[in-house]
Amino acid sequence: MTSRADIEVRPVDETGFADWNRALNTGFLREPHSSDEVIEARRKRFASHRLVGAFDAGRCVATFRSFPQELTAVGGRTVPADAVSSVTVSPTHRRRGLLSRMMEQDLAAAKERGDVVATLIAAEYPIYGRYGFGPATTTTEWTVDVPRSGLDARWAGPEDGGRVDLLDPEDVRKLGPELHDRLRRSRPGVIDRDELWWQLDTGALRFHGTWTEPFYAVYRSASGEVEGMVSYTVDDHWGDAKQPLNTASVRWLIAVSPAAERALWHYLCSIDWVVKVKSGGRAPDDLLPLFLPDPRAAAVTTQADWLWVRILDVVRALEARTYEAAGSLVLEVTDGGGLTGGRYRLEASEDGAGSCTPTDANADLSLEVGELAALWLGDESAVRLAAAGRVREERAGAARQADALLRTSRRPWCPDVF
Template identity: 75%
Template sequence: MTSHTQDLAVRPVTEPEIPDWIRALNTGFLRTPYVPDEEIADRSSYIDPSRTLGAFDGTRCVATFRSFPQELTAVGGRPVPADAISNVTVTATHRRRGLLNRMMAQDLAAAKERGDVVATLIAAEYRIYGRYGFGPATSATQWEIDVTRAGLDPRWSAPEDGGRIDLVDGEDVRKLGPELHERLRRVQPGAITRDDRWWQVNTGAVRLTRAPWTEPFYAVHRAADGEVQGLVAYVCDDTWTDAKQPLDTATVKGFIATTPAAERALWHHLCSIDWVTKVKSGWRAPDDLLPLLLPDPRAATITTQADWLWVRVLDVVRAMEARSYEGEGALVFEVVDGAGLAGGRYRLEASAQGASCTPTTESPELTLDVRELGTLWLGDESAVRLAALGRVREERAGAARVADALLRTSRRPWCPDIF
């Protein structure tokens, strides 16, 4: 096996190899390996061959890996350059041969050289990416609302603050959505950039053969002065009882709100549509206001809750200085990084006015692996909890509480997108 493993080449794909790379990608994700010309044309239009890796057994692609540039919003609203990783597969016949290790090492080294502050991914399987220094940094929750129990006025038709709800089409969304999302992204830790293709695909302007399209309804919230402050996309089924009673479900496909008023109005709109007795929220922040916007919060039950965005810190100094801090204090911490990309000992001094993070030779107060730093960086997890689990080591008693006072945030980070 060792000699055969050494014969496997890991390298960027060439343009003629893209169809074979797509076949390997589909095989790895248990989709049909048949690749129509439309899928080849679509993927070729946006993948960068220099950042699209494949492992090749002779001429056959047996593992896939792709990265692309991204901006990630740090705590406080400052964007940092990120190496976004996606399309990671290894064909079943070639597992356990170190192919992912080689692809990941090659990509992260290039990201470090480019000056990316972090790398990001959405993990299909939980146990894979910790060994590469990634830690789960945000989570996401899905609710299901029993409209009949929610306690909202079924005769509601418009916001009480003088705003309004308007139905629009995909073309309107492509005009209004990007700027609205940018306003959200500037204030939401964990949010990432959306390019023009994202809006084209998610409004049906670009149709993918691998993802059947159902045209959704789009509703926008406008404040009293006409400013667009919210947008929701949703689809409805067609369900009736034997007694000819409607039991339709509205399923949210996308939801942006830049103010609590817009958030309240759009959820109320969804819960007041005739025939709709159930609303599925789609992926939301774990501390979303949704349940508490209902007179009876028990009408919203959690159906799914899971880790979402994973973060791998590549530049400790820039990552810690990019974010804001609600508390004030100092902490000396040591980062252990087996890949040699971000390890070292650092002194963090932080306050509401800003932060400095500098390499130091002082004795550490806290020691943690780079994956735990990724988990803590956006403020969602507790160093005290990680210390109790043995994943963070206190070199000075109470250091984990100091870390929590500096790093944790009043609202939880959230990434609205999958990639």
């Protein structure tokens, strides 16, 4: 077995990309070698990203990627984030500290650059807490039993003067970015989508070996403004009695008004031959069930942690967001990674603005940096974490006060995977 010291962790350049891509596929249990077309598409997609690999005798055995990202905090401000992805270790090289070496280097560089947080989507839950990440959003998927929903099967369009139209991919690339930008300015947890994201989503750039064009539909208000858009696929399944049993699966649905959401969900439930609609990943308090005359027709089929956040700068993170009430709280933050631990006083004013400063005052609440990340976007409860022994009250009632300050009326949502 090669010793840890003999395994080199280093950036990946053009000449090493194909080998890095093979190791990436291996780690995710995909066919190891990609076609030249796919390799070139991925090379283009990752050209501006920070690629790192671990090499044993010249062969890539672990992969790591990070790239610049913008994450929306509570209140609509965005913060610069270090997005972490493509994390794999080949099965022959596990338990040798390769992930720790790559992660520690990346987080230190992100802190030096001035990123406020790091983010990732965790394939497995137990891995990332030891690096200071905490689950900051939850994803929920519903499956709608259309015949049971109570919707009128003869539905012909929105009743508010708006309309739903089908779109071609080139129209999505024109209209989608502006709509998504409006969404991400209004919903904590949403991340930015660059031009390449839209090219990949609409097939202009093929990231994988196969591509099936989805359907796209847009909702326009009575004034003609684009307020919602959906991408979906439909399978082809018929029962023994020649009855259609098709399922429409939503790839993504974004909207900036409840009217747009309602119209697009009703549209999906009105498609001929479709008897089930899978919602794709939504916020756990999504309005979908409430848009159905019978909300029980929407059954939760998946609910799990989604976006994980690692706070790199406590002061900037807490000052970037707004607060639900006025108040003051002293937090003792422990950071095993040594990047941003300390004691901080959070002051929130009546207008929702917050200030955060280091302090020597007695702590009200003590917590790990990963638990602070779980609270930062407003999704988790300090009272709940205290009951589980993951947050410690140094002053009676401090956890309840933290909830009054930090929790949000609507839960944060990250609609994307990266």
